[in-house]
Amino acid sequence: MPRPTLLTRRLSRTGALTAVAFGVAVTFAGPAAAHTEVEAEGARALDQNVALTFTAESESASAGISKVEVILPEGLTPADIAFEEGPKGWKFAPTSRGYTVSGAELAVGEDAEYVVTVRQLPDVKSLVFKTLQSYSDGKVDRWIELEESGGDGHGHGHPAPRLDLKPAAPGAKAVSPTPSEEPTTEEPATSTPPTGAPSSPSAQAAADDTDGDDGMPVALPIGIGAAVVVLGAAAWWLRSRRSGS
Numbered sequence: 001m002p003r004p005t006l007l008t009r010r011l012s013r014t015g016a017l018t019a020v021a022f023g024v025a026v027t028f029a030g031p032a033a034a035h036t037e038v039e040a041e042g043a044r045a046l047d048q049n050v051a052l053t054f055t056a057e058s059e060s061a062s063a064g065i066s067k068v069e070v071i072l073p074e075g076l077t078p079a080d081i082a083f084e085e086g087p088k089g090w091k092f093a094p095t096s097r098g099y100t101v102s103g104a105e106l107a108v109g110e111d112a113e114y115v116v117t118v119r120q121l122p123d124v125k126s127l128v129f130k131t132l133q134s135y136s137d138g139k140v141d142r143w144i145e146l147e148e149s150g151g152d153g154h155g156h157g158h159p160a161p162r163l164d165l166k167p168a169a170p171g172a173k174a175v176s177p178t179p180s181e182e183p184t185t186e187e188p189a190t191s192t193p194p195t196g197a198p199s200s201p202s203a204q205a206a207a208d209d210t211d212g213d214d215g216m217p218v219a220l221p222i223g224i225g226a227a228v229v230v231l232g233a234a235a236w237w238l239r240s241r242r243s244g245s
Helices: 006-033 201-209 219-244
Strands: 036-039 048-056 065-071 081-085 091-094 098-102 112-120 126-128 130-135 140-143 162-164
Touching: 036 162, 048 065, 048 130, 065 112, 081 098, 098 112
Parallel strands: none
Antiparallel strands: 036 048, 048 112, 065 098, 065 130, 081 112, 091 098, 126 162, 130 140
């Protein structure tokens, strides 16, 4: 049996290395292909009551998705968003910068898909929804990179979900924001009663105490009179006693 030549051995070695490299590329290409998307077919700027469908693809081989947090772009507020449907048992909660949709962890490898309705889309060409995708083991995928700054140009990285909008329909206008209730202001209470109004009991009592000439209280003359009577009685009693003795 002829011995393999040097060229044959080199070709065999090269083929084996190529197979290993291909396997590694396939292994690492899977997670890189995963991403988060937002869709709204035919959406136009200034459209009202638009349903947005978000799909957060799973990147973990050991834990399930348990929460998705979205940071709303300029022109949208949490009050503009209404939750329609999502994974069973998941809840919607507004935040200071957007909203969260969360609940019991999904099965490993299962994507999180949910739908929200936007009151009105802003008059822009595109909307970018930065997204934080959390897993039950504490891992967080940060889909926050902008196309011009994130990734390597070949679909790798963590680009934020982006929704491109068609131009606004002719005659479309921005709706007015939801009016907020203005705080009511009460008139400060006045200490002076209105003209002609009856005075309070305490004020009436004070007025009674000052009735009399020159502002002299009525009780003062009565007290003086009582004192005179007592003194007169005492003087009469002393005289009677002296006369008897």
